[in-house]
Amino acid sequence: MNKRQKKTLIRIIIAALLLVVIAVAEPYIEGTGPAYQAVPWAKTVLFVLYLIPYLVIGYDILKKAVKGIIHGQVMDENFLMAVATIGAMALGDYRESVAVMLFYQIGELFQSVAVGKSRRNIAALMDIRPDSANLVTTEDGKETVTSVDPGDVAPGSLIEVVPGEKIPIDGVVERGSSSIDTSALTGESVPRDIAAGDEVISGSINQSGVIYVRTTKAFGESTVSRILELVENASSQKSRSENFISKFARYYTPIVCISALVVAFIPPIVNVITGKDAMLAAFVYRALTFLVISCPCALVISIPLSFFAGIGGASRAGVLVKGSNYLEVLSKADTVILDKTGTLTRGVFEVVSIHKDDIGEDELLKYAAYAEQHSTHPISRSIVNAYGRDIDTSLITDVHEISGRGVEATVSGRKILAGNDKLMDDNGIEYTECPDGGTIVHIAIDGKYAGHIHIADVIKDSSAEAIRELRKMGVSRTIMLTGDSQEVAEKVAQNLAIDDYRAQLLPQDKVDAVESVLNDNSRGRGKVAFVGDGINDAPVLTRADVGIAMGALGSDAAIEAADVVLMDDDPIGIVKAIGIGRKCMRIVYENIWFAIGVKVICLILSALGIANMWVAIFADVGVMVIAVLNAIRTLHISRAGRLVTGHLQNQ
Amino acid sequence: MAKSYGIEVDCANCANKMEEAAKATAGVKDCTVNFMTLKMNVTFEDGADELGVMKEVRRNCKKVEDDCEVYI
Numbered sequence: 001m002n003k004r005q006k007k008t009l010i011r012i013i014i015a016a017l018l019l020v021v022i023a024v025a026e027p028y029i030e031g032t033g034p035a036y037q038a039v040p041w042a043k044t045v046l047f048v049l050y051l052i053p054y055l056v057i058g059y060d061i062l063k064k065a066v067k068g069i070i071h072g073q074v075m076d077e078n079f080l081m082a083v084a085t086i087g088a089m090a091l092g093d094y095r096e097s098v099a100v101m102l103f104y105q106i107g108e109l110f111q112s113v114a115v116g117k118s119r120r121n122i123a124a125l126m127d128i129r130p131d132s133a134n135l136v137t138t139e140d141g142k143e144t145v146t147s148v149d150p151g152d153v154a155p156g157s158l159i160e161v162v163p164g165e166k167i168p169i170d171g172v173v174e175r176g177s178s179s180i181d182t183s184a185l186t187g188e189s190v191p192r193d194i195a196a197g198d199e200v201i202s203g204s205i206n207q208s209g210v211i212y213v214r215t216t217k218a219f220g221e222s223t224v225s226r227i228l229e230l231v232e233n234a235s236s237q238k239s240r241s242e243n244f245i246s247k248f249a250r251y252y253t254p255i256v257c258i259s260a261l262v263v264a265f266i267p268p269i270v271n272v273i274t275g276k277d278a279m280l281a282a283f284v285y286r287a288l289t290f291l292v293i294s295c296p297c298a299l300v301i302s303i304p305l306s307f308f309a310g311i312g313g314a315s316r317a318g319v320l321v322k323g324s325n326y327l328e329v330l331s332k333a334d335t336v337i338l339d340k341t342g343t344l345t346r347g348v349f350e351v352v353s354i355h356k357d358d359i360g361e362d363e364l365l366k367y368a369a370y371a372e373q374h375s376t377h378p379i380s381r382s383i384v385n386a387y388g389r390d391i392d393t394s395l396i397t398d399v400h401e402i403s404g405r406g407v408e409a410t411v412s413g414r415k416i417l418a419g420n421d422k423l424m425d426d427n428g429i430e431y432t433e434c435p436d437g438g439t440i441v442h443i444a445i446d447g448k449y450a451g452h453i454h455i456a457d458v459i460k461d462s463s464a465e466a467i468r469e470l471r472k473m474g475v476s477r478t479i480m481l482t483g484d485s486q487e488v489a490e491k492v493a494q495n496l497a498i499d500d501y502r503a504q505l506l507p508q509d510k511v512d513a514v515e516s517v518l519n520d521n522s523r524g525r526g527k528v529a530f531v532g533d534g535i536n537d538a539p540v541l542t543r544a545d546v547g548i549a550m551g552a553l554g555s556d557a558a559i560e561a562a563d564v565v566l567m568d569d570d571p572i573g574i575v576k577a578i579g580i581g582r583k584c585m586r587i588v589y590e591n592i593w594f595a596i597g598v599k600v601i602c603l604i605l606s607a608l609g610i611a612n613m614w615v616a617i618f619a620d621v622g623v624m625v626i627a628v629l630n631a632i633r634t635l636h637i638s639r640a641g642r643l644v645t646g647h648l649q650n651q
Numbered sequence: 652m653a654k655s656y657g658i659e660v661d662c663a664n665c666a667n668k669m670e671e672a673a674k675a676t677a678g679v680k681d682c683t684v685n686f687m688t689l690k691m692n693v694t695f696e697d698g699a700d701e702l703g704v705m706k707e708v709r710r711n712c713k714k715v716e717d718d719c720e721v722y723i
Contacts, residue, residue, distance in 0.1 A: 004718075063717075064717050064718075067717055068717075071714040071715070111662065112661045112662070115661070115662065116661075119686070119687060119689075123687065123688060231685075231687070231688070242667070246664075246667070300664040301662050301664055303664075304662075304664045304666070304667055304686070305662075308686050308687055311687070312687050
């Protein structure tokens, strides 16, 4: 509790004690017991006595109500409370008046403490900003370590990270090994083992050993800075429900005030006209109850709180959401479009099989690797990696890379052609089609066909599970987009049980593909989510109803364009993100219906004269407390998110 | 030119009200209030007197929510 909350608590205790004492003394003062004599001016004495706890507990509300009127914020909850309690005082219901104010303050204090607590929870979990970096400098072969501001460390510097410290800047481990905890970044609770040569991202916590990290980025470009920037700028986009509530509050309060006036004065006037007793006091009392019930606090406080907690809970689970409107859109996603490379597949090619004609498999791979040695194309790299042995570059001469075809090179005096069918056609070499389909590298030695190597992009372990989970959640359509060939796309789509795919797309075709899906979908209420790894798909990320970039912390364009950023590149994150959106919206709607429902029922009861001030207090404060507690549930998403992944790992 | 300021506010809706009030202040191009981190990110119009604008922002915020504070 902070200072202000403590002060309110003390005021609540004092006012409550005074209220009890005066309430006990009331019969003595009024002389209602048979043995007692009424005190002279009993009513006035009681009024003055009750005024003390009333002012102790309510002075700030009254002050705010007056200030609100001066500043043109007439119809807020302070105003409602002030009018209701002053009205009750005027009617002589002193005890009720003090009680309404007292319970209102208890409710406010409760929500303030609960909110403060959950905020600190999130803030602590997002506290990934490193305070300093241990810069290692070498002088005369002697290393010295100095603690400096992370912002002052240039890329390429060596830093020391001792166990228990956060890695301050992205880099590559140069010496030492350890395990690091990345849970603050990715929500993944299993520590990752690292050794020399491994990349580490800032914000992870070094757990066991001292490591020396060669920084690859400046602090400002490191993961930590990026995440903090994202988190601190989130929530500027308001969801439709939030806008609904603020509009609602704008019309709601005046309507309630007018209704209260109607309840207070129309029936007495009718009574007077029809010659009955006016019963003005009874109807004014009903109108005041009406005002207390109608206070919109439960809604105006709990709805933004749900979204705030939802975004906070999501960032704990490694899902950064840029605004509450995206939580809403995520919850409505019924079509998910996924990029293939880097999203569903690892984006790394691997040699799947080798089909030789009349030389050994090893030899075929060796010639291919030698020929491809100088190329940086991912396919070439995968062949070189598959070969895995040292390559004697002195044996390679006359290398020509033929764009869109392959490579031509002389290896140990033999002329090697390695490339696609077009390269073979160009050189008039007959080749055999690969029965597997997919990406094929044909190899010819000295003008004679030697065989081919089948290469494929490897599907991520959790892709199939993610697609299955999406379907289970009610995502009715999954579509895969890829620049790859028809055969490759078909195979991946079949493997993962994806509903539909579009192959051989250039980056600009992807935007068209997403647009056509958006048009198909425009009639329904479902939204279209696009998931990509942020490479080449920034325009598509912007175009979809909600753009999700995964593992995109390295790419500026993707962070800029995406609405939701997944911190790691596990496709299960898509399931988590949609699940979080759903849970958040479910809680928001629960609160809207619950609060409005209870209030409408109580309003009708009070207009009919059935509900008294005590029911009104429940309808106001009780509903607010329940709604706030419900809203805070949104925070505990991360655990659910982890459960999903844990459950998958067990299978 | 964008700057970040610490704020003190009790409820999420009040934070939203402050954001609107700050946005409506002359010299402020854009503003986001983050209730979670208790930060106000203000983007100023070109050539605006930041200190003067922020004092006005604080005044406007106090009008909509008496219990708030903006640390300039």
